[in-house]
Amino acid sequence: MWISAYFSGVKVGLGTLIGMRLRRVSPRQIIQPLIKATKTGLDLTTDQLEAHYLAGGNVNRVIDALIASHRFSSRRY
Template sequence: MQLLFYFVPFPLWLSAVFSKVRVGLVELFVMRSFRKIPPHEIVLPAITANYAGLPISVAQLQTHYMAGGNIRNVVAALIAATKAG
């Protein structure tokens, strides 16, 4: 059962659903299994960006992560820039 939660992080998906971030269970599985991306590195900043009103998709965050970018820093900088005007 723990192996299932490793590949399909149900609690993380549930947090995303309640935060209105569009990400599916299959997408989380593909992230971890095939793309070797830790789902929490994408979903948690996506939730933060969504609460801040930034229109950033999970696909855009994945692309940036695979290019070597730091997702948390980028989302924090975008939020700061939005607040600054």
């Protein structure tokens, strides 16, 4: 996970990934949507996504909705 995040331009430390495991958060369900969001131009943190995950939310769906909203708002009419 760390290698794919690093080469995608997402700054995630190894300590962060270990902390996620200790908090019983699947790093894959946080890092992959974060990579997708970063490539789209959204500025999100692992803490924000992890909090949403721990609250019972579907992180991937939220990121997809944010990306759709970002694309819609960046259109020029």
